[in-house]
Amino acid sequence: MAMPSEGAVTPSRLGVYVGPGKTADVNNSQEWLGRSQVDATDYLDPSENTKWNQYATKYWGDWKKSGADRGFVLGLHMLPKGGTFAEGLAGKYDSQFRTLADLMIKDGLGDSVIRIGYEGNNKNIGPWQGTDDPAAYREMFRRIVTLMRERTGESFQFDYNMAVGTSGKVTSFETLYPGDAYVDVVGLNIYDVWWEHPDATPAQRWNHTLTTAMGVNEFKEFAAAHNKPKSYPEWGLYGRGDSYMGGGDSPYFIDRMAELVKDSKYQAYFDHDWGGGTLDDFPNGKAQYRLRFGG
Structure with missing residues (x-):
């Protein structure tokens, strides 16, 4: 299970998600890591309370301007x-995407990476899941990119971002892909889980992540075939005890990810509890994360 490089600091552009609008917590993570560079990740619904969208883009824009080498x-x-794909493709939400793009540009976030329809191969992710209607997902992706690229002053980069594993009609990374002209980066979300395999060792769990359909190996081949840089926009440890069968406090997983992300455009640890815990719940993994990603 050991690799010679374990313990070596991993060079990569690093980000973190610590919760909605939590600029101070991102700063705390950066200070704890002792890094000169940490990017921030957040999530928005284009039609959510418009006041919150205004606040959030202002918060992150001010945060980005207040430090060197920060990305969003x-x-x-x-x-x-x-919402529905039928309504979206008929133009019902066009103004919402234009408005959000203009807000981001105004607040200094016009060069952000945007993960449109992230985890479209996850049937439970939201109304935009593409496992039932891949064609509509692809077309809506193209529509949003076109709308946002038309805004004055934008230099957005668009990330086609899937999760590990197939679902429904999505059987490969090609299924939902909108085309090279609409994608700048391809991304894969990875958590230390293996559904309903409670007795798997850390090495077995990682091997599954590599070799399963729409796993790491196929993702690398897909990125190379389309000549796109890779990202790992969400990754993290996951606690034991539910059907996801997370690996718990696993420095081994941290080390494997530290090696994997070396050639990524960017990567971000998901340090917010969506059911599997945060770094604070995994003291050994947290220590290894700081060893591998600290300054």
């Missing part, structure tokens, strides 16, 4: 709450 990565809902 946005996970953007492809459809608003209760």
